Every structure is written in C-alpha cells, then in structure tokens.
Amino acid sequence: MIRHRHKPLRFEKKSLDDNLEGIVELTHFLPESLELNNITDYLADKKYWIVAARDPETNKEVGSAIWYEVEPGKVEYWLSMVDPAYSGRKLGARLLDLAMGISSQQGYAKIVLTTFNKCKGMLKLCKRRNFLPQGSRKLEVPYGSNDFAIDFEYDFGIDNQRKLSYVVNESSNGKKSNDSLSHGTPLTPPINESCFNEYPL
Numbered sequence: 001m002i003r004h005r006h007k008p009l010r011f012e013k014k015s016l017d018d019n020l021e022g023i024v025e026l027t028h029f030l031p032e033s034l035e036l037n038n039i040t041d042y043l044a045d046k047k048y049w050i051v052a053a054r055d056p057e058t059n060k061e062v063g064s065a066i067w068y069e070v071e072p073g074k075v076e077y078w079l080s081m082v083d084p085a086y087s088g089r090k091l092g093a094r095l096l097d098l099a100m101g102i103s104s105q106q107g108y109a110k111i112v113l114t115t116f117n118k119c120k121g122m123l124k125l126c127k128r129r130n131f132l133p134q135g136s137r138k139l140e141v142p143y144g145s146n147d148f149a150i151d152f153e154y155d156f157g158i159d160n161q162r163k164l165s166y167v168v169n170e171s172s173n174g175k176k177s178n179d180s181l182s183h184g185t186p187l188t189p190p191i192n193e194s195c196f197n198e199y200p201l
Contacts, residue, residue, distance in 0.1 A: 007056050009063070009091065011098065014050040016040050022061030023052060026081040039079075043068060051098055053082075053091055062086045065095040067103070070112070075103050077113035080122075093125055100129065104156050112153045126152045 014020065020036060027034040046068040053063035063086060066079040077099050082091045103111050113131070115122040116139070126133075131152035139147045 009089075009094075010054045010056055011094075012052050012054060014052055016043060016048075016050075018050075020050075023050070023064045023066075023081070026061065026064055026083060027079075029081060029084060034079075039066070049099070049102060051095060053095065055086075063091045063095055065099055067099050067111070069108075073107075073109040075099075075108050075111050077111055080113075087121075092121060096125060096129065100154065109157050110153055110155050112151065114149050114151050117148050117150065123150070130154060 014023075016039075020039060024034060024036050024039070043066070048066065048068035051065045052061045054060065055062050060083075062083040064079070064081050065077065067075050067077045070076045077096065080092060080095055082095075100111060112134075113126070115126065117123075117136075131154045134151040134153050136148050136150045139149055
C-alpha cells in the first residue's frame with residue numbers, strides 16, 4: 001500500500017491587522033460560527049496571540065488558535081479550530097502545545113480553556129496535557145439540551161504533591177492502551193519542537 005506523505009504544515013503568527021478571513025471560515029465548523037467583527041471586537045483591548053496553520057500544498061488555512069491574557073500571569077486558550085478534513089494529524093494538539101510553550105516562555109503561570117462534553121478529542125488532550133477540570137455548566141441552543149461546557153486549568157507552577165503526568169502508550173496497530181500515571185516528575189508542557197517551524201518565539 002502506498003501512503004501519501006503530507007508536506008509539513010506551516011504555523012504563522014497573525015495580528016488583527018492581517019487578513020483573518022481564513023480563520024473566520026474555520027469557525028463555520030463550530031456549532032455557532034463567528035464573523036470577523038466578533039473576533040476583532042473581542043480582542044481589540046486585549047493582549048492576544050493568533051496562530052494559523054497553513055497547508056503549503058493548498059495554501060489554505062486549516063487550523064488556528066487564539067488565546068489572550070485574562071489577567072497578569074494567566075491566559076485563556078479561547079478559540080481553537082481544525083478543518084475536519086485534517087483530523088487525525090494531531091493538529092489540535094500541536095496548536096495547544098504552541099500556546100502552552102509560548103505562554104510558559106513569556107512567564108505566564110496558568111492557562112485556562114473551555115471545551116464541551118461532545119469534544120472527546122479535546123477532553124483526552126486536556127487529560128494528556130495535565131489540565132485539571134474546574135467545573136462544568138449546561139449549554140443552551142444551538143449546542144443541544146444535553147450538552148455542557150467544561151472549564152480546565154493548567155498551572156505551570158503546580159506544587160509537587162499534585163504533579164501527575166499522564167502517559168499514553170500506543171501499540172503498533174495504532175490503538176491506545178489504558179492511560180497510566182507516573183508521579184513526582186516536574187510538570188512541563190510536552191512541547192514538540194517541530195511545532196515551532198516557521199514560528200519564531
């Protein structure tokens with residue numbers, strides 16, 4: 001069997017002064033899409049970061065992440081989107097790793113995010129990246145009557161007694177085995193250096 005080898009995605013830093021239409025298009029995959037002014041107005045008075053993942057084969061933006069400073073020492077991973085056609089390439093994990101790495105290097109102590117009960121991939125990613133759940137709340141339409149949001153927090157300076165590192169073992173056939181816990185090791189975000197190609201820190 002011949003397996004197609006994808007070219008590495010490019011990760012680009014953006015600002016509100018750049019063309020963000022590609023990112024706006026990605027919001028159409030969300031339960032409630034956003035307009036450009038929803039993003040620009042929300043971030044206008046904030047210290048923020050925007051990263052877009054571009055496919056060099058199509059020159060199309062296929063993923064993005066936006067996070068901003070909530071208060072001194074704390075950022076919120078606000079909006080993360082991946083084109084469903086690119087699922088399975090760990091793009092969501094690479095975007096979160098970028099946000100964690102950049103936030104840590106810039107001296108932030110905590111990063112928080114909100115995801116949803118139906119987002120199984122994001123829930124697993126939060127567990128693997130050592131985010132701790134902070135609470136949940138029921139959602140209204142258009143999400144669905146049985147849907148709820150879950151708030152997570154990652155503390156870069158968490159104390160030794162609470163340091164848990166989730167290790168996910170993968171078998172040769174690609175199926176994941178049960179998560180195992182290892183204790184007492186320093187918690188640092190598991191940054192894949194290849195994520196930083198073409199994204200100078």
